[in-house]
Amino acid sequence: EVQLVESGGGAVQPGRSLRLSCTTSGFTFGDYTLSWVRQVPGKGLEWVGFIRHKAYGGATEYAASVKGRFTMSRDDSKGIAYLQMNSLKTEDTAVYYCTRGVVVTVYDYWGQGTLVTVSS
Amino acid sequence: EILMTQSPATLSVSPGETATLSCRASQSVSSHLAWYQQRPGQAPRLLIYGASTRATSTPARFSGSGSGTDFTLTISSLQSEDFAVYYCQQYNNWPPITFGQGTRLEIK
Numbered sequence: 001e002v003q004l005v006e007s008g009g010g011a012v013q014p015g016r017s018l019r020l021s022c023t024t025s026g027f028t029f030g031d032y033t034l035s036w037v038r039q040v041p042g043k044g045l046e047w048v049g050f051i052r053h054k055a056y057g058g059a060t061e062y063a064a065s066v067k068g069r070f071t072m073s074r075d076d077s078k079g080i081a082y083l084q085m086n087s088l089k090t091e092d093t094a095v096y097y098c099t100r101g102v103v104v105t106v107y108d109y110w111g112q113g114t115l116v117t118v119s120s
Numbered sequence: 121e122i123l124m125t126q127s128p129a130t131l132s133v134s135p136g137e138t139a140t141l142s143c144r145a146s147q148s149v150s151s152h153l154a155w156y157q158q159r160p161g162q163a164p165r166l167l168i169y170g171a172s173t174r175a176t177s178t179p180a181r182f183s184g185s186g187s188g189t190d191f192t193l194t195i196s197s198l199q200s201e202d203f204a205v206y207y208c209q210q211y212n213n214w215p216p217i218t219f220g221q222g223t224r225l226e227i228k
Binding site for chain 2: 035037044045046047049061062063064097102103104105106107108110111112113
């Protein structure tokens with residue numbers, strides 16, 4: 001069974017950092033692009049970015065709203081993807097979902113999400 | 121950036137009837153369009169990709185159509201579990217990947 005489990009969310013002050021993890025199982029992690037999608041509670045979905053698999057050199061792409069502040073990485077040996085979030089802003093408050101991409105950007109499996117709250 | 125616009129924002133339909141949801145792209149996305157369902161308190165779930173291909177485990181009462189800029193998700197014989205929020209997503213031109221703002225399907 002394919003599973004993605006996010007962790008690392010919580011409350012943090014503006015300007016601080018947080019690292020989210022996405023621990024996966026049930027599939028060959030190294031063969032897939034992993035993406036992050038966020039959702040302000042009660043609002044719509046916003047793509048954050050993705051990290052491609054090793055065949056594409058682990059290339060990354062980011063939304064303009066997070067580029068330069070957020071960094072994605074992956075550990076294929078452990079089946080874990082990471083989202084390092086620096087210089088956090090109040091507008092980064094959201095539930096962050098880790099997703100598996102087929103055809104890179106079609107998201108067939110999602111984690112349950114982890115809430116990040118940025119507030120002073 | 122491709123803007124995705126869904127209509128209506130809220131749709132009220134009775135169980136057993138058919139719901140028709142629309143999604144329009146600001147420029148052509150070919151058939152690179154996916155639909156997701158999100159029930160309260162849950163993560164989104166992939167329903168349709170390639171505009172019309174049902175994902176594994178998507179019931180046959182869900183069908184997608186369209187290409188270019190105009191797309192439709194049709195749900196026939198509505199069941200209680202179908203009342204949820206539905207999002208369309210384009211993956212033709214990226215970055216960024218963009219989603220519509222969602223259509224809430226509620227029980228009439």
